């Protein structure tokens with residue numbers, strides 16, 4: 723026999739995942755600012771060496787990143803979404819941040835601004851779970867769609883393809899005296915990626 727337990731799942735890239743506080747994903751709090759800044763600086767240096775000018779990487783300041791994240795987390799509005807991924811020892815190993823799409827001519831209302839997982843913890847599913855959590859929170863904040871901008875030379879773009887995003891735009895952006903090529907991946911209908919499933923379970927009365 724079957725019962726009535728509700729399981730909320732998110733189908734992304736053909737796979738059912740579970741958002742929210744499951745699997746070590748939780749909303750960021752003010753005390754996460756320094757861990758988030760550390761991950762951002764470390765992952766930037768690991769990922770962007772050779773893709774962006776060395777001076778931009780050398781000039782990264784942990785202190786100013788901490789201040790910036792403190793401000794973001796302290797002033798968090800309802801549509802400013804930051805989630806962290808915890809490893810088995812409850813250390814923060816990744817984070818992601820999203821909100822209203824910055825102005826473009828693209829018909830997308832939500833945007834993933836950042837998504838970083840520490841190099842030693844990549845490939846363990848944290849990126850997928852963080853993106854699922856962001857999509858779920860964007861939907862809750864009233865966004866119907868989402869996009870992300872990524873450097874064209876960053877292999878992370880293929881992660882977004884695996885996650886069901888489609889290439890929707892490219893642009894050239896000035897950065898520290900050079901022009902960088904970026905591409906945007908989009909999820910035009912977040913609702914289509916979100917499934918509310920009623921999972922039957924044994925009913926014993």
Ligand SMILES: CC(C)(COP(=O)(O)OP(=O)(O)OC[C@H]1O[C@@H](n2cnc3c(N)ncnc32)[C@H](O)[C@@H]1OP(=O)(O)O)[C@@H](O)C(=O)NCCC(=O)NCCS
Pocket residue numbers: 765769836837838839840843844845846847848849850851870871872873876877878879880881884885
């Ligand atoms: C991109 C990033 C967030 C992915 O996070 P992750 O935890 O390593 O990814 P996951 O383990 O959740 O992988 C989910 C799926 O994406 C695939 N994937 C991940 N990175 C990939 C890549 N570079 N190319 C192709 N597929 C990739 C995985 O194989 C997995 O697919 P599967 O479930 O079918 O096996 C992480 O690698 C990262 O932080 N990279 C450096 C920072 C960066 O560039 N961030 C994006 C800035 S826009």
